[in-house]
Amino acid sequence: MGGGMDLKDSFGNEREYEIKKEGNKIIETTTYLLPEGKTTLKGEHPKFRDGVTCAFPERQCCNYGTGFERCKYMKFISWGNWECTFQK
Numbered sequence: 001m002g003g004g005m006d007l008k009d010s011f012g013n014e015r016e017y018e019i020k021k022e023g024n025k026i027i028e029t030t031t032y033l034l035p036e037g038k039t040t041l042k043g044e045h046p047k048f049r050d051g052v053t054c055a056f057p058e059r060q061c062c063n064y065g066t067g068f069e070r071c072k073y074m075k076f077i078s079w080g081n082w083e084c085t086f087q088k
Contacts, residue, residue, distance in 0.1 A: 011042040011061075032066060040068040048084040055086040 007017050014033040019026065032041055043061035051057055055073055062084065064070040073086040 011044075013041045035060075041065050045074075045082060048082075049086065053086075053088060054084075055088075 007015055009015060016031045016033070018029045018031075020029075021027070034041065038058055038060050039056075040059045040061055043063045043065035045061055045063035047054060047060065048062050056071060059068075059071065061068075062071045062074050062082070071084070073084050075083045075085045077083050
């Protein structure tokens with residue numbers, strides 16, 4: 001057990017992982033690193049729209065994930081199918 005490791009998750013998000021032992025406890029800590037200017041991590045659904053056609057261009061994903069909720073403009077169509085309803 002010991003120092004931190006730099007890893008990427010299955011979506012390519014950078015994270016630091018640390019595991020340590022304190023008494024009879026093992027503590028695992030994962031710290032995600034957001035790219036400059038971004039407010040979410042990359043996730044299951046990549047951005048549906050780009051630039052000025054997107055309500056939240058600082059997001060990296062339209063779906064939910066660690067540290068954020070699904071974009072409010074995502075409309076459920078059917079299992080696994082979503083649509084962006086944002087109208088500029």
